[in-house]
Amino acid sequence: MKHSMKTLMVAAAVSGMLGGAATMQAAASSTSATSVVKVGKASFANGSMQDTTKHSCKGKNDCKGQGGCKSSDNGCKAKNSCKGKGGCATDGSKMPK
């Protein structure tokens, strides 16, 4: 590739980054949603960018971004599949009625 062409492309990349940084700052000060074209498809269908209720760990952990959090509902709460269903008491007793 010619040197001038490479210089042009690097300049284009850098100017794109500058433009993107400006867009990001503008978005941070407004409430408008980022376009779907840009971010791609939400991994949970029907989940909008503003609506994180589809996110199974929402409100159940504060470990996002720090590693170690289970990706799903199971890992984020003290879940016991028998809870409320009876039959799991380890001494064999029945659920109180």
Add this chain to the structure above:
Amino acid sequence: MSELLEIQRRVAAAVMHPLTRQETMPRRRSNGVSNTAEADALIKPNDRLTSFERLEIYNRQYWFRLYSSFEEDFPGLMAIVGRRKFDTLMRAYLTDFPSASFTLRNLGSHLEQWLTEHPEHIEPRKNLAMDMVRLEWAHIEVFDSAVEPLIDPDDLSELHDGSQLRLQPYLRFLELRYPVDDLIIEVRSEGGSSDGSSNNASISRKHRKVRHIASLAPEEIHLAVHRHENSVYYKRLHREEYRLLTTLSTGETISEAIDMAFAESAIPEEERAPFLQAAFQTWSSLGWFIR
């Protein structure tokens, strides 16, 4: 060793030993130790349950917890191979790679590698299943990987063709053969229904979707799995974008990444600069570049 520590280890060994095919605690472990004798030595019976039955409750709950966690992490794989094969696969995998971490988040960390060594579990849809496993594991990693401070806009003006760019640690780039991003979105969206009739319709829709995608001719698909405002997203990439990002992520310079991106590219030379400008603008606005 203290008596308490010894008891804890013996109970843990019993609880964490795999169940039988009937999902009960085996009378004898694979190493020959008798669970009946261990239960009698460690657990008191009562008027309703024997020592064995009381210990078995913990053993079963432990494994049911692992099963439900694994199923939640890989619903796409289950949709592809079917419930029965998935159960067999899951039990075999978890026997080879039982939980060894403080968090169940890591339960599926060896699955891709394990499946390459045990392809019989995912035949005849091996390639589709492998693509799905890679996407589902990437999703887990992207969800909770670290986020780093963004590159300072003032530093951008100093970039040149020999500069390196660092990318967010949570980004994952995948090269796939099937549109498993569409499939997993469909599978997850169908998973929330609890009504019986709509569940049947949902399962039927899921099967149709799997059949449809499995019938597609394999094609090159590039995907960025990323996080935006606390949600995980799947973003399709052009081949050139994928090569550019994966090259940058290995620490190569901008110049080398551009060379790699456009090697064998069909994009005409005069369109490459605007292409790059648009791509970098998008990635920058999504916060992918860090200090």
